[in-house]
Amino acid sequence: MTNPSGSRTIMVVGGGISGITAAVEAAEAGFDVVLIEKTPTLGGRVAQMNRYFPKLCHPTCGLEINYQRIKKSKRISVYTMSTVAKVAGKTGGYTVTVKTKPRHVKPNCTACGDCAKVAETEVANPFNYGMNTVKAAYLPHGMAFPMRYVVDPSVAGTPEGEAIKAACTVGAVDLDQTEDSFDLQVGAIVWATGWRPYPAANLTAYRWSDLPNVVTNVEMERLASVDGPTKGKIVRPSDGAAPKTVALIQCAGSRDLNHLGYCSRICCLASMKHAAYVREQYADAQVDVYYIDLRAHDKLESFVQRLKRDPQVAFIKSKPSRIEAGENGNPVVCGENTLTREIYAKPYDLVVLATGMQPSVAEGEMPDLGGVDEYGFIFAEGEDISAGVAAGPLDVSMSVQSATAAACKAIRAVTTAH
Amino acid sequence: MTERKTGVYLCSGCGIGASVDMSKLETIAKTEFKLEPKSHACLCNDDGVGLIKGDIDGGVNQVVVAACSSRVMVDRFAFEPVMTLRADLREKTTWSHPAGDEDTQMLAEDYLRMALASAPKVKAPEPWVDGDYSQRIMVLGGGVTGLTAAAQAAALGHEVLLVERSDRLGGRALEASKRLPHTPPYAQPQDNDIESLLAAVKASPHVSVKMNAVVTRTAGMPGKFAVTFADESIEHVGAIIIATGWRPYDATKLGHLGYGASPKVVTNVQMEGMLKTGSVSAKAVAFIQCAGSRDPDHLPYCSSVCCATSLKQALELIEKDPGTSCYVIYEEMRTPGVAEELYRTAQKAGVIFIKGKVKGVGADLTVTVADELVGQEVPLKGLDLVVLATGMVPNSTNPDAEASDKGPEQLIGDVDPEAPIKVAGYAGEAPADYTKRAQCTPEGGPLLNLQYRQGPHLPVLHDGFADSHYICFPYETRRTGIYTAGPVRRPMDWSEAAEDAQGAVLKAVQAVRSASAGAALHPRVGDLGYPKINLNQCTKCRRCTVECPFGAIDEDEKEYPQVNPTRCRRCGTCMGACPVRTISFDNYSVEFLTSQIKTVKIPDEFSGKPRLLLIACENDAIPALDQAAIKRHTWSAHVRVLPVRCLGSVSLLCISDALSVGYDGVMLMGCKPGDDYQCHFVKGSAMAAERLSKVGETLKSMMLEPERVVQVEASIADSDRLPTVIDDFVAQITKIGFNPFKGF
Amino acid sequence: MSASPTPTGAYDLAFARWVYANVDGGDRMALCMQCGTCSGSCPIGAQMDHGPRKLFMMIRAGLKDQVLASDTIWNCVSCYNCVVRCPRKVPVTYILHDLATVALREGNAAAKASDNARFGSAFWWSAAKYGRTDERLVTAKYYWSFGLGGFIKRGMANQKIAMGMVKTKRMHIGMPHKVKGTGELAKILAKAAEIEARNHG
Numbered sequence A: 001m002t003n004p005s006g007s008r009t010i011m012v013v014g015g016g017i018s019g020i021t022a023a024v025e026a027a028e029a030g031f032d033v034v035l036i037e038k039t040p041t042l043g044g045r046v047a048q049m050n051r052y053f054p055k056l057c058h059p060t061c062g063l064e065i066n067y068q069r070i071k072k073s074k075r076i077s078v079y080t081m082s083t084v085a086k087v088a089g090k091t092g093g094y095t096v097t098v099k100t101k102p103r104h105v106k107p108n109c110t111a112c113g114d115c116a117k118v119a120e121t122e123v124a125n126p127f128n129y130g131m132n133t134v135k136a137a138y139l140p141h142g143m144a145f146p147m148r149y150v151v152d153p154s155v156a157g158t159p160e161g162e163a164i165k166a167a168c169t170v171g172a173v174d175l176d177q178t179e180d181s182f183d184l185q186v187g188a189i190v191w192a193t194g195w196r197p198y199p200a201a202n203l204t205a206y207r208w209s210d211l212p213n214v215v216t217n218v219e220m221e222r223l224a225s226v227d228g229p230t231k232g233k234i235v236r237p238s239d240g241a242a243p244k245t246v247a248l249i250q251c252a253g254s255r256d257l258n259h260l261g262y263c264s265r266i267c268c269l270a271s272m273k274h275a276a277y278v279r280e281q282y283a284d285a286q287v288d289v290y291y292i293d294l295r296a297h298d299k300l301e302s303f304v305q306r307l308k309r310d311p312q313v314a315f316i317k318s319k320p321s322r323i324e325a326g327e328n329g330n331p332v333v334c335g336e337n338t339l340t341r342e343i344y345a346k347p348y349d350l351v352v353l354a355t356g357m358q359p360s361v362a363e364g365e366m367p368d369l370g371g372v373d374e375y376g377f378i379f380a381e382g383e384d385i386s387a388g389v390a391a392g393p394l395d396v397s398m399s400v401q402s403a404t405a406a407a408c409k410a411i412r413a414v415t416t417a418h
Numbered sequence B: 001m002t003e004r005k006t007g008v009y010l011c012s013g014c015g016i017g018a019s020v021d022m023s024k025l026e027t028i029a030k031t032e033f034k035l036e037p038k039s040h041a042c043l044c045n046d047d048g049v050g051l052i053k054g055d056i057d058g059g060v061n062q063v064v065v066a067a068c069s070s071r072v073m074v075d076r077f078a079f080e081p082v083m084t085l086r087a088d089l090r091e092k093t094t095w096s097h098p099a100g101d102e103d104t105q106m107l108a109e110d111y112l113r114m115a116l117a118s119a120p121k122v123k124a125p126e127p128w129v130d131g132d133y134s135q136r137i138m139v140l141g142g143g144v145t146g147l148t149a150a151a152q153a154a155a156l157g158h159e160v161l162l163v164e165r166s167d168r169l170g171g172r173a174l175e176a177s178k179r180l181p182h183t184p185p186y187a188q189p190q191d192n193d194i195e196s197l198l199a200a201v202k203a204s205p206h207v208s209v210k211m212n213a214v215v216t217r218t219a220g221m222p223g224k225f226a227v228t229f230a231d232e233s234i235e236h237v238g239a240i241i242i243a244t245g246w247r248p249y250d251a252t253k254l255g256h257l258g259y260g261a262s263p264k265v266v267t268n269v270q271m272e273g274m275l276k277t278g279s280v281s282a283k284a285v286a287f288i289q290c291a292g293s294r295d296p297d298h299l300p301y302c303s304s305v306c307c308a309t310s311l312k313q314a315l316e317l318i319e320k321d322p323g324t325s326c327y328v329i330y331e332e333m334r335t336p337g338v339a340e341e342l343y344r345t346a347q348k349a350g351v352i353f354i355k356g357k358v359k360g361v362g363a364d365l366t367v368t369v370a371d372e373l374v375g376q377e378v379p380l381k382g383l384d385l386v387v388l389a390t391g392m393v394p395n396s397t398n399p400d401a402e403a404s405d406k407g408p409e410q411l412i413g414d415v416d417p418e419a420p421i422k423v424a425g426y427a428g429e430a431p432a433d434y435t436k437r438a439q440c441t442p443e444g445g446p447l448l449n450l451q452y453r454q455g456p457h458l459p460v461l462h463d464g465f466a467d468s469h470y471i472c473f474p475y476e477t478r479r480t481g482i483y484t485a486g487p488v489r490r491p492m493d494w495s496e497a498a499e500d501a502q503g504a505v506l507k508a509v510q511a512v513r514s515a516s517a518g519a520a521l522h523p524r525v526g527d528l529g530y531p532k533i534n535l536n537q538c539t540k541c542r543r544c545t546v547e548c549p550f551g552a553i554d555e556d557e558k559e560y561p562q563v564n565p566t567r568c569r570r571c572g573t574c575m576g577a578c579p580v581r582t583i584s585f586d587n588y589s590v591e592f593l594t595s596q597i598k599t600v601k602i603p604d605e606f607s608g609k610p611r612l613l614l615i616a617c618e619n620d621a622i623p624a625l626d627q628a629a630i631k632r633h634t635w636s637a638h639v640r641v642l643p644v645r646c647l648g649s650v651s652l653l654c655i656s657d658a659l660s661v662g663y664d665g666v667m668l669m670g671c672k673p674g675d676d677y678q679c680h681f682v683k684g685s686a687m688a689a690e691r692l693s694k695v696g697e698t699l700k701s702m703m704l705e706p707e708r709v710v711q712v713e714a715s716i717a718d719s720d721r722l723p724t725v726i727d728d729f730v731a732q733i734t735k736i737g738f739n740p741f742k743g744f
Numbered sequence C: 001m002s003a004s005p006t007p008t009g010a011y012d013l014a015f016a017r018w019v020y021a022n023v024d025g026g027d028r029m030a031l032c033m034q035c036g037t038c039s040g041s042c043p044i045g046a047q048m049d050h051g052p053r054k055l056f057m058m059i060r061a062g063l064k065d066q067v068l069a070s071d072t073i074w075n076c077v078s079c080y081n082c083v084v085r086c087p088r089k090v091p092v093t094y095i096l097h098d099l100a101t102v103a104l105r106e107g108n109a110a111a112k113a114s115d116n117a118r119f120g121s122a123f124w125w126s127a128a129k130y131g132r133t134d135e136r137l138v139t140a141k142y143y144w145s146f147g148l149g150g151f152i153k154r155g156m157a158n159q160k161i162a163m164g165m166v167k168t169k170r171m172h173i174g175m176p177h178k179v180k181g182t183g184e185l186a187k188i189l190a191k192a193a194e195i196e197a198r199n200h201g
């Protein structure tokens, strides 16, 4: 073993709800953890969600508790803007090469916001999937953890960059930071790298790329969030009008051999949630849910039943064949109602595509792993330890369950590898 | 005890110094509290932290940091075992109120006073440690979940007591034919490998097995459970994993699907047995999905695994005899995740899927289906076997044990999963005809027969599963140190149950390790305080024993409350419940709160400045206010925010104290109670609401308007809304007028 | 090729299995999950009596006569929208066309009587005979399939259109166009028939 002192440390790759959980659960059992996250903040995809099904509670609530657990734990070190470039060794003695991107803000940032006051350049806001922009010096969002600003690399070397640097009274802005890489010795690795929304541009028949009022389910989450681009008002992107008719299209990519061969499990339920979002804001709105099979496991069935009781939410058993541009460019959803045989072409103010979850491995940027299936899931019983959606399309409570199990496996690996 | 030496540190960074007069703050510390404060321009930097550390080395044993919100820089200002108190001069002062303003200054001064006044009331807690703790983990149930849990707990170095009710280990897997696919390519049924799991458990020197064992009572607490069995043996364990699995829904209630009329109508469980023994000979088989599940007259939930199980059974039949005709009659095909592969395999193998409702099953096995896709009612004739995909009923009770008379009340699931949606302003009002769905609680007696004041049962959700109500915390339990795993928690298949077992093992390991250190578990992980009760003043009113969300307090023979510290989760609900303030924690108490309330300077009525107290839950309300401040939203500077662990910990005495010292109004701000509660301590905010409902009369008797005291629901995402809520309350109170007790 | 079996009752799978095994693309048809993408994608989905999705279910349901009598199998215009969109990669177009062939081969009366079958056979007659389609002859042959009365009635009704086409040189009068070497063509077609018989026999 190259470094016996590092061999009991557990590395968790990915700081979404799964990675956070794996990290705190392992730390609270008495193990040192390094948590590696690609973006500037922890939280992953759920931080970008408005509410959770079925309780319609806010994801930041659970994240806040978990952040408090991290803050109070002396055992967890967090590396943001970092990815894993290389893994060498085996259980009990891994050497992991971690690559970091420059944040241009040092850890002594107090999040006072003085830098943002002088920044002028606007950059696409990744937190809102690019639906709006932020200043080139920005706090990723109000619940960001770590609570630290980011300076966009585009202003490094410009007078604006210098002004940003000068504005910081604690000297936290460092425009000279560059990409860096370093090695860590760890005994076990938990892959909790999560997912990305399946690219809607691939679903050409659904016209997401050219019809502004066709959005994806993750964009819908941002539209409904108070800290989203519309401050939580669900509107028609083309003109900001209140939508009166909304279509929610299931299996946009999932269960489709041309796209994702598996079922993403959560989309039907996420759409129930979206129906509730719309109905919460608009008493007169009509929501139509298009589906092949409504999938709601265990007690979540009740959530579907709750929405079915709403007379303004309709369920149409049909996978729409295409979306066409209607009047004012508004989307017209076309297809066959399989229960009535009606061929419909129905105009909507807003169409939400329930795009599925695609594992991050499928995106690349990861070292070669054992135990990866054809879709890119690092399946639970394979050689590598995985947690959450990295392991399979799971909802949050299943992800947390899998992450707790992953922490258990990692602990077993570092304690028995000697 | 060593003398208290409190160091006070004031930070002027992040705009604080430009907004408030720091020298006045220093004067307050000096003159009102006789403490020597030190000011710093950026207390969180190495220099500032070094300053504090140096003082600690010099004897300071309590630190008060007046800087940013207590939610940030936690690690920088952590000096354990020295306790740190925080006064928020940044988020809730400077960032949310105008700079250089007289009212902002008063606000800053009061926040400093609150921290300094409360400092003497708390101390770094001494943990409760008492004698021996068991590190042993008991696993109840020897099926796949229990076997996996036992093997894993042993692998982590813990002794395991595996308890099985029957005379053999293996559970339902013993009677099962093949397994659902669990490794790529997920397309075919896989071998039943229960034997290798059994072998692993049997080979482990750390697992002792108790067969034919029925638990008759369980007393004690994490680290110190004493479990008695029917043979009168007693075992001591530190934590318990319940892996009692499931039982099939009683098929005799499925007469409408032909069960009982013909031996050729069988359940999916019987079918597994038949496949295993190879005793099926059928040429045409119908599988009826949702036999009992998703049916409000039977099981309202989806049993999750029946669809895939029917596919697997059909595939096994076809593998044996490719000529077999298999029909799956379904309403929604549910093969989530990669189980979609199995669906496709079954289709390729020629299994026919008919979407529709079964209208009846005749004596000759003719199944009549309203075939929705073809659009006609069809009789399926010539079948020689009908398999009912009956759902799972959780073994959250012991069906063999008598229902305990103390039992039922404790089994009531406290949330109705189908209650009308109530998110702020949901446009679809509850349909008039909504009636609460009947609960489907499994029959039988308690599994562990817990010797808890709050009854012998494990709390269950509305559907009878012993699951957590929290999405983010599926292992949250209301009986600390006792975790459920596998289908007793949620319908799940073998692979998921094995994963779940490992999660539960980790929680059990944490529980035994924390118990012996006297440290709290989630969510106040590591908190060493615990409730101390001064029995001399106790009136035996039992409110603490009844209200504790975790059943941590029992009553002794003399009916005095008796705390079981390792069951406690430190929410303080007992403290809030106690009418005579006899319950306190080393690091949290009624005095800790009231000292803060009373130290605030209340301007007289001629100043035109009202004072309002905002008692805010630190879990959601405080972060929401912080976010409002980050966005530089502002709210009235007449309000003093008092963070609390949970609204459940707020005693009515805090409110009466506030009114008697002259506050004009009190607002309690906390998480959502009731169905879909979001309270982090289950029912703290509900208890607060209940207590508050009784306050109106008292206020009236004091000649005070009941509107002066309100409780509002806040979620963590309410940062845009809360400032208005606060300002509206201030406006309302201003309209009512000043508190007549001011200056009394 | 053996004739398809006739089911004895609802969901007697004899016909479905035969289709899975013998119809072009039939094996993939087993994967149809009834989502409706095909019928919804079809430019004339609304005009079809059942549409492909329902037709596939009817095959499983054992409704052989209705399937073979369906106009769905005749109305496919081979645009392939359904094929590229089908989430289960079912080659809907092939299946429909081959079912049409089956229907004719098995002498299904409705199939034989269908407009498209008549037109198709007229088209084929011209193509096989001359190597080209001659608008006038194809139309005449098609009209003739309705008998003398039908021929006259349809001819009269479409007289104006025909005149217009002649005027704009869309239809010619005189000897039918044909390719060189019709003898070669006949040989090619005979060979093709032989191969087909071998593959499907």
Ligand SMILES: Cc1cc2nc3c(=O)[nH]c(=O)nc-3n(C[C@H](O)[C@H](O)[C@H](O)COP(=O)(O)OP(=O)(O)OC[C@H]3O[C@@H](n4cnc5c(N)ncnc54)[C@H](O)[C@@H]3O)c2cc1C
Pocket (backbone or CB within 6 Å): A013, A014, A015, A016, A017, A018, A019, A036, A037, A038, A039, A042, A043, A044, A045, A046, A049, A051, A052, A053, A054, A082, A083, A084, A192, A193, A194, A195, A196, A217, A218, A221, A266, A270, A273, A355, A356, A357, A360, A365, A366, A387, A388, A389, A390, A394, A395, A396, A397, A399, B471
């Ligand atoms: C529209 C929609 C709505 C949903 N709503 C709900 C809901 O209401 N309730 C529910 O239970 N579930 C819901 N889900 C599912 C939920 O989003 C997932 O269960 C959850 O995000 C899983 O968390 P995770 O940590 O596994 O993955 P992620 O959230 O994706 O986190 C992975 C993290 O890893 C990081 N990462 C990726 N690659 C690397 C790398 N190479 N190195 C370092 N870091 C890396 C990412 O930046 C990210 O922070 C929804 C899903 C969708 C699509």
